[in-house]
Amino acid sequence: MSKNSKVLNLKDKISGNEVDLSLCNLTEVPVKELALFPKATVVDLSCNNITTLPPEFCSLTHLVKVDLSKNQLTCLPDDLGSLVNLQHLDLYNNKLNVLPVSFSQLRNLKWLDLKDNPLEPGLAKAAGDCLDEKQCKQCATKVLQHMRAIQDEADRAREKRLLREKELERKKEAKQKEREAREKEARKREKAEEKEKRRKEYNAQVAALAAKEQQKKKNEEKKKKNGQTADKKVVVKSVPKPRRSLIGLMFKFFLLLLLGLAGVAAACRLTVLQKEAVCVPVSAAVDDSLSWAKAQEGVVRELVQNLSSAVKEFLESTQTSKS
Incomplete structure (x- = not known):
């Protein structure tokens, strides 16, 4: 239809x-x-x-x-x-x-x-x-x-329901605000902790640099001090060297002189040269020396002992200076 x-x-x-x-x-x-x-x-x-x-x-x-x-x-x-x-x-x-x-x-x-x-x-x-x-x-x-x-x-x-809904909404908003406040406080606390952590790390770095710098200064002072000590030792060690060298040279010269005289005396008394005019006074001098030495045997023995002791002390002082 x-x-x-x-x-x-x-x-x-x-x-x-x-x-x-x-x-x-x-x-x-x-x-x-x-x-x-x-x-x-x-x-x-x-x-x-x-x-x-x-x-x-x-x-x-x-x-x-x-x-x-x-x-x-x-x-x-x-x-x-x-x-x-x-x-x-x-x-x-x-x-x-x-x-x-x-x-x-x-x-x-x-x-x-x-x-x-x-x-x-x-x-x-x-x-x-x-x-x-x-x-x-x-x-x-x-x-x-x-x-x-x-x-x-x-x-x-309906009014009660609306009031109840409003109350629930108010409580919900209050809880939301409370939760937001807690979260804000937590974030604030985290930022403070992070800042404190960074501050401690910075202080630790500064302290480490200061300690390193102080150690460096100590090492430099110690090195400088050791250098001064070494210089003193070098000075102390280098001073006796001329003395030891002079004594050695004198000893060597004296020894060579004695050896030379002994060689000349031996040549004049034991070889065909003893009849030569040059060897006559040498042989006479040797005989006089032997006679004098025989007469002065005790004095010579004491002199030899003193000389031996002096040489021994010289050698010991040399070894001590080297160590």
Whole structure:
């Protein structure tokens, strides 16, 4: 069925401000078609197979009277309270357990029928029997009061939930700030420790350089001192050298002289040269010397001993100077 045929059929069911859609075997409400006729304030949807009302149904704010009796409704849309002009609502013989909280906003509602619905106990008590006009009016008043109480309770619960969420958020923010403060303090402490570590390393390097420099100075002073000592030793050792050399030369000269004289004397006495004129005085001198030496044997022996001791001391002093 096309949209135009729907509109045409709907027009056929409009009489004045009323739309009669009862006994049409409907499973859903033709919301779009009804929205095209804002002057149709009374809608009869009774005796159909409607199970739910779409959310768009709540946009039909021009409705004043709605009959949904004898359907299969199990729930009503949450925004039903948007039907601010609704005064008469018939929900007889459906399958409703509860009403939406927004039902309390239907402040113009004067008439309500909830008979033959499996209502929850509190709502059933507020609805009453609704067997006549008076009871149905009372039903509207009491149900509105009941739903307002539920609305207030829901508002309080929502307020508590919001407060609880705000408190949780505040605690979360406080924990976050505390954690950030701890992290900041930890970073600050780490930086301080790192700075202290670098300072100690710097001081250690400075101390090491100072110790190295001091050791270098000590080594230089020690080297300088050792050099001065060596110079003194060289001076001390070098002084006696001329003396030792002179004595040695004199000793060698004296020894050579004695050897020469002894050679001349031996040649003059033991060779054919003893008859020569040159050897006569030499032989005479040797004989005189032997005679004198024999006469002076004790003195010579003592002189030889003294000379031997002097030579021995000279040799010992030489060895000591070398060591």
